[in-house]
Amino acid sequence: MLKVIVLGFVHIFIILLLSPLYEGVMRKVRAVVHSRQGPPLLQPYYDLAKLMIKDDQQVSGDFIFKSAPVLCLGSVILVALFTPMGTDAPLSFTGDALVLVYLLTMSAVFIILGGMASRNPYAFLGANREMMLLLVVEPVLAISLMTGAIKAHSLMLTDISGFMAATPTLSLGVAGLAFFLVIQPEMAKIPFDLAEAETEIMEGPFIEYSGRRLALFKWAFFAKQVIFVSLFAQICLPWLQTGNAFLDIVLNLLKVLVLVVVVELIAALNPRLKIEQAIKYFAWVIVFALAGMGLALLGL
Numbered sequence: 001m002l003k004v005i006v007l008g009f010v011h012i013f014i015i016l017l018l019s020p021l022y023e024g025v026m027r028k029v030r031a032v033v034h035s036r037q038g039p040p041l042l043q044p045y046y047d048l049a050k051l052m053i054k055d056d057q058q059v060s061g062d063f064i065f066k067s068a069p070v071l072c073l074g075s076v077i078l079v080a081l082f083t084p085m086g087t088d089a090p091l092s093f094t095g096d097a098l099v100l101v102y103l104l105t106m107s108a109v110f111i112i113l114g115g116m117a118s119r120n121p122y123a124f125l126g127a128n129r130e131m132m133l134l135l136v137v138e139p140v141l142a143i144s145l146m147t148g149a150i151k152a153h154s155l156m157l158t159d160i161s162g163f164m165a166a167t168p169t170l171s172l173g174v175a176g177l178a179f180f181l182v183i184q185p186e187m188a189k190i191p192f193d194l195a196e197a198e199t200e201i202m203e204g205p206f207i208e209y210s211g212r213r214l215a216l217f218k219w220a221f222f223a224k225q226v227i228f229v230s231l232f233a234q235i236c237l238p239w240l241q242t243g244n245a246f247l248d249i250v251l252n253l254l255k256v257l258v259l260v261v262v263v264e265l266i267a268a269l270n271p272r273l274k275i276e277q278a279i280k281y282f283a284w285v286i287v288f289a290l291a292g293m294g295l296a297l298l299g300l
Contacts, residue, residue, distance in 0.1 A: 007090040015080045015223035020044035026264040033268035056211030068114030069216035075106040084234040086252030096155035097145040115205025126204015136282035143289040147175035150296040165238040174292030176236035189267040
């Protein structure tokens with residue numbers, strides 16, 4: 001029980017206190033690619049602190065509008081307790097891959113509900129786009145995890161990661177590539193930042209949020225980025241495990257650092273896709289992920 005409690009605090013520390021630092025790294029990478037000096041690494045912390053002390057201009061008294069940011073961050077924290085980050089997840093014994101996908105979906109659902117509850121046309125449009133991304137991206141994640149589950153004969157993330165480390169196969173490689181192809185939209189990065197699209201629909205579902213509630217949404221967003229990349233690192237790149245919990249957590253943080261730099265480089269070097277282009281992309285990725293599952297069923 002003590003190990004579970006300690007690991008729980010470590011995971012919460014990583015996603016709440018370190019995730020803004022990863023966001024700062026990504027902003028720096030983007031600035032370097034664009035030949036700019038860019039903001040300081042700690043700018044995301046400054047942004048969150050500034051929002052926390054600003055007035056919260058509530059444009060709607062709707063309960064969903066007011067509670068969505070809290071519920072979104074809460075669901076992300078819960079996801080972190082089910083996500084392996086170098087070692088087994090603190091609550092891995094209570095839930096499997098299906099629980100993880102369900103909880104990841106919940107955080108996006110709260111963003112959609114919050115946007116729609118604001119009754120702003122731009123927020124409604126952003127929420128619709130967020131729903132579209134949810135419907136096409138989450139299935140790829142689920143199919144990729146199910147492919148690993150078929151090979152490992154278990155839905156537990158620890159078993160899937162262990163099987164991948166010991167016996168990498170063609171189907172797992174295809175599923176891992178499909179997983180990688182949805183990291184960009186899951187992190188709402190260009191070319192798939194359709195829902196927030198600053199220059200087009202002005203942050204979409206977040207347009208009417210301000211102050212503490214906007215800070216909670218942004219914090220949840222930073223945390224979700226680290227969770228998703230860490231999940232990819234643990235499931236698809238499970239190597240370099242030392243058996244020492246502290247070292248494995250540090251190695252996982254380094255893997256996450258490399259992956260977020262790659263994600264930001266892709267974002268900095270590509271323009272935003274149109275919706276119809278994004279739909280075609282996701283259709284092909286879903287077919288690719290299903291091909292990985294088919295290979296797994298054939299024993300490859």
